[in-house]
Amino acid sequence: MKKRMSAYYVRIRPQLNGTYSVHNEDCPFIPGREERIFLGEFRSFKEAAAKAELYFPEISCCNYCSGECTQYGNMGIRNLCNSLFMSIS
Numbered sequence: 001m002k003k004r005m006s007a008y009y010v011r012i013r014p015q016l017n018g019t020y021s022v023h024n025e026d027c028p029f030i031p032g033r034e035e036r037i038f039l040g041e042f043r044s045f046k047e048a049a050a051k052a053e054l055y056f057p058e059i060s061c062c063n064y065c066s067g068e069c070t071q072y073g074n075m076g077i078r079n080l081c082n083s084l085f086m087s088i089s
């Protein structure tokens, strides 16, 4: 069964660890209108993050709305996402 497409956004200001966070449209922590770039509609964070990498060098998935990364905790989230991104490029 295919997941539905959702809109993804990247925040234009880095977090404390220097990464730029990607959120989906349903996230309660999504950045305000002036603080985000619309990435497009994707089926997964992996696809959205690949697009976000065209804008910023360091991308992390939002802890809250990226279900696939959440179980790994803060640093693990970043590490897991980075390894996913490397497999794309």
Ligand SMILES: [Zn+2]
Residues within 6 Å of the ligand: 022, 023, 024, 027, 028, 029, 030, 062, 063, 064, 065, 066
């Ligand atoms: Zn989020």
